[in-house]
Amino acid sequence: MKVKRYLVNDMSEAMIKIKNELGMDAVILNTRKIKTGGFLGLFKKTVLEVVAAIDEPVLPKKTRQVSENNSRPEHVQPVKEPVVVNSEMMELKKMVQILIEKVDHIEHTERAVQVDSEPAKESVYIDYLKEKDIQESIAKKIMEIVQRQISINEKNHESILNAMKVIAREYLGEVKTIDRDLPGNPGIYLFLGPTGVGKTTTLAKIAARLTLVENKSIGLITADTYRIAAVEQLKTYSEILGIPLEVIYEASELESALYKFKDKDYVLIDTAGRSHKSKELQSDFDELMQFIDHATIFLVMSMTTGFKDMKNIIDSYKFLEEYRLLFTKLDEATAYGNILNLKVLTGKPLSYVTTGQSVPDDIEEADREKIIQIIFDEA
Ligand SMILES: Nc1nc2c(ncn2[C@@H]2O[C@H](COP(=O)(O)OP(=O)(O)O)[C@@H](O)[C@H]2O)c(=O)[nH]1
Ligand SMILES: [Mg+2]
Known part of the structure; x- marks a missing residue:
């Protein structure tokens, strides 16, 4: 059994990759939308995660049975009837789902650590502000002040974002009703x-x-x-x-x-x-x-x-x-x-x-x- 995870833009892209790499008999175990890249929910891109598996036909029958006997859950028959394959797939499906939850957790923690230790370049923040329709010249001014205000060792995403907001709030000035x-x-x-x-x-x-x-x-x-x-x-x-x-x-x-x-x-x-x-x-x-x-x-x-x-x-x-x-x-x-x-x-x-x-x-x-x-x- 070979399991592979694909990050793609859509299902048709996934199908092409899966057919090419795993062949026509591959089975899709799980699909879901996930966000990749970015930090703490910002600048993220949504992609499709597709987990597919193929009952590997490469090994000679004998060896295959041995190796499978070692890894397969007890109740699965050594001889492969279509029904058995199905139940094996079901089992795998469950495992994949549990695994995905775990991976999710790990990825999240990793991302948080990454954010804290390695701040994004100023240009990324300028782009972020521009995405909010803030004019580039103003975005640059804001980031200049941020650079001056925050000492290097406290430069993490959180503090940069907060500083941007404080400066923008100052720019908004007084309110007269x-x-x-x-x-x-x-x-x-x-x-x-x-x-x-x-x-x-x-x-x-x-x-x-x-x-x-x-x-x-x-x-x-x-x-x-x-x-x-x-x-x-x-x-x-x-x-x-x-x-x-x-x-x-x-x-x-x-x-x-x-x-x-x-x-x-x-x-x-x-x-x-x-x-x-x-x-x-x-x-x-x-x-x-x-x-x-x-x-x-x-x-x-x-x-x-x-x-x-x-x-x-x-x-x-x-x-x-x-x-x-x-x-x-x-x-x-x-x-x-x-x-x-x-x-x-x-x-x-x-x-x-x-x-x-x-x-x-x-x-x-x-x-x-x-x-x-x-x-x-x-x-
Ligand atoms: N969605 C939305 N429509 C508004 C708002 N303020 C005014 N309008 C609508 O805009 C249209 C023009 O408003 P009006 O007061 O006659 O504009 P004036 O020509 O500047 O006096 C009307 O259909 C209003 O109901 C607002 O805050 N939101
Ligand atoms: Mg009017």
Whole structure:
């Protein structure tokens, strides 16, 4: 009996190898998916492990019987009937399974030891960070700091990963939500960003929270009158929440709208999304700002937007001196490195993140701890 273990990408690859090496009569004893390479669950590749066996026909019959008698379990007949072969195979199958469990255990221990004594090259970690959608330049910076911070003898995978997270968390910096702001009279907040990213929905979520949870008085203003549906959308929320809404068709109407809300704690202003390629972005903004002393701006970005487009959007708003980053649609994204990328690119504080369509539930303060967790895939 000859038993062989194969690590292959799929069953057809296994079949070819088994046929070539063990011949047409080989029997498959066990197949399972296993992870190879990598350390502690990272960078691993899933492969198929196939254990196959062949009842070796090479030896002359006599010798074969002798050698088999020595190794075969007691109850198996020396003369090979097909049924016996089957039961022998069954026996072997069990043995293989037990063995596999043992090997698994050993491999695991070996891997852990290997990780502790031999750290991976920096480039592997840079690749790992890039896989999380973190820009290469940022990944390199992080690893430079890691190299400086961790003394050689404590360099193991665990401590490198922890250091990467601590540095990334530092990069994410402060978080500025409305409820932590000093009271303005009132505090005026402007929601800017491309069409469809979730400005109106997010504004409604924040308004709802400020009213329902913080007991604050709110006024809503919408300058998005390009589409009737856009006005209706905010009107519906304002009715449900019992928060007054002013619709302005021209920037000049902002003055009287703001006057009406002068006793409110917060005024949230929704704007029309424009393409970030539009030259009017700045003039639209300047027009509104003629009538506002001071406004805090939320630049709303969807996590479904790729880095290149996000960068273009940021560029198109470069006339803004201050703003806060607000990321929507985290529920639709697969990697979250762009939160870090955008933070590093702009240097602007994070504020909220939104995680679904439901008002008011699907919004959270941009908790750095949680963001690190999702960037590093641990949520
Ligand atoms: N999956 C998901 N959808 C969202 C989220 N926020 C908003 N949306 C949806 O995105 C679409 C556009 O939202 P809207 O607020 O009208 O975007 P606006 O054009 O920027 O005002 C709507 O269908 C929203 O329900 C979110 O966090 N996750
Ligand atoms: Mg809108």
